[in-house]
Amino acid sequence: MADALAGAYTPPGFVTAVLGKAVNWARTRSMWPASFGLACCAIEMMATGGAHNDMSRFGMEVFRASPRQADLMIVAGRVSQKMAPVLRQVYDQMAEPKWVVSMGACASTGGMFNNYALVQGVDQVVPVDIYVPGCPPGPQSLMHGIMTLHERIKSGEIVR
Amino acid sequence: MSKPSDTVPGDLEAPDFNEGASPADLEPATDDRHTVHDLWLSGTEAPRQLGSFTHEGAQEMLHEESDQILSSQRGTIVEDDFEGAAGSGDDELQIINMGPQHPATHGVLRLHIELDGETIRRVKPIIGYLHTGMEKTAEALTFMQGSTNVTRMDYLSPLHNELCFSLAVEKLLEVEVPPRAQAIRVLMSELNRIASHLLWSATSGFDIGALSMMIYGLRERESVLEFFEKTTGLRMNHNFIRPGGVAADLPPGWQGDVMGIIETVTAGVADFETLLLGNPIFIERTEGIGILTREECLAYGVTGPLARASGIDYDVRKVFPYSGFEQYEFEVPTASNGDVYDRFVVRFEEMRQSMRILEQVVETIPAGDYRTENRKVTPPPRARIDESMEALIHHFKIFTEGFRVPAGETYQAVESSRGELGMYLVSDGGPKPWRLHVRGPSFAHVQALPMMLTDSLIADTVAALASADPVMGDVDR
Amino acid sequence: MTAAPANLAATVEAFSHVEFDRVLGDSVARVPREDVVGFLESVRAAGYEMFIDLCAVDYLVRDPRFDVVINVVALADSSRLRVIVGVPGPDSTMPTITSVYPGADFYEREAFDLLGVSFEGHPDLTRILLPDEWEGHPLRKEIAIGSVPVQFKEANKAQ
Numbered sequence: 001m002a003d004a005l006a007g008a009y010t011p012p013g014f015v016t017a018v019l020g021k022a023v024n025w026a027r028t029r030s031m032w033p034a035s036f037g038l039a040c041c042a043i044e045m046m047a048t049g050g051a052h053n054d055m056s057r058f059g060m061e062v063f064r065a066s067p068r069q070a071d072l073m074i075v076a077g078r079v080s081q082k083m084a085p086v087l088r089q090v091y092d093q094m095a096e097p098k099w100v101v102s103m104g105a106c107a108s109t110g111g112m113f114n115n116y117a118l119v120q121g122v123d124q125v126v127p128v129d130i131y132v133p134g135c136p137p138g139p140q141s142l143m144h145g146i147m148t149l150h151e152r153i154k155s156g157e158i159v160r
Numbered sequence: 161m162s163k164p165s166d167t168v169p170g171d172l173e174a175p176d177f178n179e180g181a182s183p184a185d186l187e188p189a190t191d192d193r194h195t196v197h198d199l200w201l202s203g204t205e206a207p208r209q210l211g212s213f214t215h216e217g218a219q220e221m222l223h224e225e226s227d228q229i230l231s232s233q234r235g236t237i238v239e240d241d242f243e244g245a246a247g248s249g250d251d252e253l254q255i256i257n258m259g260p261q262h263p264a265t266h267g268v269l270r271l272h273i274e275l276d277g278e279t280i281r282r283v284k285p286i287i288g289y290l291h292t293g294m295e296k297t298a299e300a301l302t303f304m305q306g307s308t309n310v311t312r313m314d315y316l317s318p319l320h321n322e323l324c325f326s327l328a329v330e331k332l333l334e335v336e337v338p339p340r341a342q343a344i345r346v347l348m349s350e351l352n353r354i355a356s357h358l359l360w361s362a363t364s365g366f367d368i369g370a371l372s373m374m375i376y377g378l379r380e381r382e383s384v385l386e387f388f389e390k391t392t393g394l395r396m397n398h399n400f401i402r403p404g405g406v407a408a409d410l411p412p413g414w415q416g417d418v419m420g421i422i423e424t425v426t427a428g429v430a431d432f433e434t435l436l437l438g439n440p441i442f443i444e445r446t447e448g449i450g451i452l453t454r455e456e457c458l459a460y461g462v463t464g465p466l467a468r469a470s471g472i473d474y475d476v477r478k479v480f481p482y483s484g485f486e487q488y489e490f491e492v493p494t495a496s497n498g499d500v501y502d503r504f505v506v507r508f509e510e511m512r513q514s515m516r517i518l519e520q521v522v523e524t525i526p527a528g529d530y531r532t533e534n535r536k537v538t539p540p541p542r543a544r545i546d547e548s549m550e551a552l553i554h555h556f557k558i559f560t561e562g563f564r565v566p567a568g569e570t571y572q573a574v575e576s577s578r579g580e581l582g583m584y585l586v587s588d589g590g591p592k593p594w595r596l597h598v599r600g601p602s603f604a605h606v607q608a609l610p611m612m613l614t615d616s617l618i619a620d621t622v623a624a625l626a627s628a629d630p631v632m633g634d635v636d637r
Numbered sequence: 638m639t640a641a642p643a644n645l646a647a648t649v650e651a652f653s654h655v656e657f658d659r660v661l662g663d664s665v666a667r668v669p670r671e672d673v674v675g676f677l678e679s680v681r682a683a684g685y686e687m688f689i690d691l692c693a694v695d696y697l698v699r700d701p702r703f704d705v706v707i708n709v710v711a712l713a714d715s716s717r718l719r720v721i722v723g724v725p726g727p728d729s730t731m732p733t734i735t736s737v738y739p740g741a742d743f744y745e746r747e748a749f750d751l752l753g754v755s756f757e758g759h760p761d762l763t764r765i766l767l768p769d770e771w772e773g774h775p776l777r778k779e780i781a782i783g784s785v786p787v788q789f790k791e792a793n794k795a796q
Contacts, residue, residue: 035263039290039633040315040396042267043359047385047395050378065263080636082768083260083268083289086214090261112308115300116775116783117293117767136396217769228760237739288766293782295751296775300782331661458712460740461688472712474687479715570661571690571708571719584706586694597692599708607743636766 020156027071027097028150030059034070034094036087038077041104044136045076053139058146067093072149073126074142078106079119091126099158101145102128105135129158221255221272221284233274233282235611238456253281260289264367264622267632269606271621278617283610290636298596302562303329306593308399310583313598314634315396316359319352320576321598322401327482328572328585329403332565335537340528341405342484347418347521348391348400349483349574350514354425355384356577357507361432364504364626368445370436380428387417404538405531415522422515429511436504446500450612450624453498460611461604464579466628469506470498476575483574487524488517500627537563562591578602578629600634641666644714648679665719670731673722677707677737684711685718688738693724693748697778702726703754707734707741730755751776 037045049055064070067090079087102122105111108131110120119125132145152158231237259270268289274282297309310325311318323345362377385395390411392398400407436442457467467474475492477485493509495502531538539558540551567589573582579601586595605628612624641649641657642664652672658665668676690708701723709718724731733756734741745756746765753774773780
């Protein structure tokens with residue numbers, strides 16, 4: 001395993017380390033979500049963008065309709081079998097670096113609907129970085145999930 | 161794409177959408193009946209790769225359709241007011257796709273729209289992107305658990321769904337719900353109507369271009385959600401109204417909370433009306449748009465604020481009263497033009513009438529039980545379980561096996577924020593429903609979209625769709 | 638036939654073999670499938686103008702296997718009517734009612750999609766809620782719910 005890693009990682013020099021940190025910091029500071037609200041969780045996502053729990057303080061209230069302009073896809077709601085190809089297509093259209101937050105129980109694991117119609121967890125279709133539990137997760141839970149994502153990006157744990 | 165196995169539960173394969181998805185493997189998805197429009201892509205991606213994934217086959221709008229389908233897509237089945245494309249040849253017509261991921265389709269609704277320049281000629285809604293198999297799930301859950309499933313259908317008015325389900329079960333059980341429980345149900349139901357209309361005004365205003373409506377509407381709604389959280393424990397999808405009554409009594413001080421909500425929302429609605437209804441831009445964008453005539457509403461089962469804006473005076477709370485609504489004084493606002501403007505007027509007035517009902521509930525709510533005494537249906541109080549063996553057994557039976565509902569079938573309707581929400585419940589005498597069919601109001605409204613949209617401009621699609629207030633959870637279940 | 642609502646006197650006369658019933662306060666009529674279009678036309682002319690719902694129920698071991706249930710409302714008289722049509726299992730088709738109530742279009746497609754009941758004469762009987770290439774009709778009683786076994790992290794350790 002050491003051989004596999006040997007060529008892959010070179011310790012950064014002083015300038016590139018600071019630059020790397022700056023880039024990570026910038027990536028978290030205005031992470032624009034793609035609007036992918038599907039069901040009940042979408043309403044809580046909208047409430048998170050509202051005035052009471054303001055997502056705009058983190059530079060995130062601009063939900064981009066076009067996935068090309070978005071960094072973060074918050075899959076908010078249950079993903080049916082018919083919707084899964086659409087989800088994958090929207091994810092593919094997003095430009096790197098991109099992250100996915102699976103919001104709610106239905107997106108994370110299929111939730112209470114363990115049946116023929118739903119994809120049991122959106123991670124069957126797209127790679128997920130953060131799972132936010134709840135049915136639906138309140139705005140504070142969603143904020144906590146997004147903050148966790150920001151922390152992990154800033155620390156370099158999740159790269160893209 | 162793999163499909164679930166037919167008879168053995170539990171060997172469902174997770175579909176792998178990346179299987180064989182390299183560009184070389186995919187066949188171009190054209191045949192005689194369909195044309196896939198090429199997407200312009202940068203040189204790194206193969207053409208046709210993305211288009212074929214989301215192809216919906218025979219459910220899409222086709223270029224050649226039978227006359228009957230054409231008349232339904234043109235919205236002329238009830239009234240033939242279609243004016244043919246003057247001067248545009250067939251090759252100038254273009255079918256565009258709107259959704260299912262779209263900021264203004266209010267959920268995952270997909271519309272195929274045939275355009276002649278800017279004018280809409282045909283519309284075909286394609287639904288099913290939020291199909292959750294809730295009717296099948298309802299057959300696997302007991303009647304006590306049924307509220308948790310049903311509440312997530314129309315997720316903007318969860319309490320209405322729960323109320324309809326509970327009323328249907330109680331009808332089959334033939335149990336009486338105590339008057340205090342009925343009053344609590346009315347209270348929660350009207351608060352939910354206000355919350356739903358506030359969210360609707362927020363998103364509709366936002367779609368039409370009044371961007372600040374989003375902030376204002378959500379702000380007023382937060383006060384209602386705070387009360388919901390205090391009473392039911394959750395902001396949405398409460399599972400509060402259950403067969404037999406409600407899950408818990410109202411918290412102390414609720415009268416002050418409700419009066420505070422009434423004050424806030426009254427001021428808010430007055431603000432919205434000033435902001436919107438007199439605004440010349442708003443009037444231009446909404447008057448005469450998305451008209452539904454009375455005959456079209458009747459033929460398609462359009463109910464609720466849409467029907468009332470077209471002049472049909474049908475409100476289930478007045479015509480087929482339930483849960484004690486007949487004792488409260490309130491009016492049902494109607495309008496005559498059936499356009500988007502009238503729907504705004506009707507919904508704002510409905511919020512005021514709901515607040516009138518809330519005031520009456522606060523004044524006249526009787527003391528008493530918040531759920532029926534019938535211990536075969538509602539669980540006993542927790543303290544009794546330590547004292548009485550019978551209470552322990554009842555609790556155990558209700559939460560493990562579930563209470564049995566006598567065999568029979570019934571249809572129960574309530575007036576949800578969107579229209580008539582109905583449930584057809586069939587029981588076979590066991591602890592779980594045999595069949596639960598939910599008549600969602602938005603299903604009929606989405607079906608009526610061609611009639612609202614044809615022969616108008618593409619820019620009016622968003623306004624008309626917003627005014628129809630479809631909730632896809634209701635449509636697809 | 639005293640169980641029939643008063644406004645349906647003409648219908649009762651024209652369709653004397655149809656049974657009317659009062660079930661838990663609702664008016665219900667059981668109509669054989671050959672007569673359903675004529676019956677509904679007569680009902681609609683009697684004032685039941687508003688179409689509310691159409692759904693299908695699978696009774697599996699009963700004959701006829703399926704029930705198609707149609708709900709309509711008469712606004713003038715404030716009354717509801719439920720029309721139930723029995724559809725046998727092996728030959729699960731019935732005539733479409735879209736000629737009487739155009740709003741039944743999507744509802745019939747849904748009954749076809751989820752339960753496999755076909756409607757003769759329906760202009761566009763395709764799937765509506767499930768993807769186009771889906772096989773089977775999930776709400777039928779012989780088809781399981783399709784659940785996935787839930788794997789708990791400690792499952793292997795416990796053994």
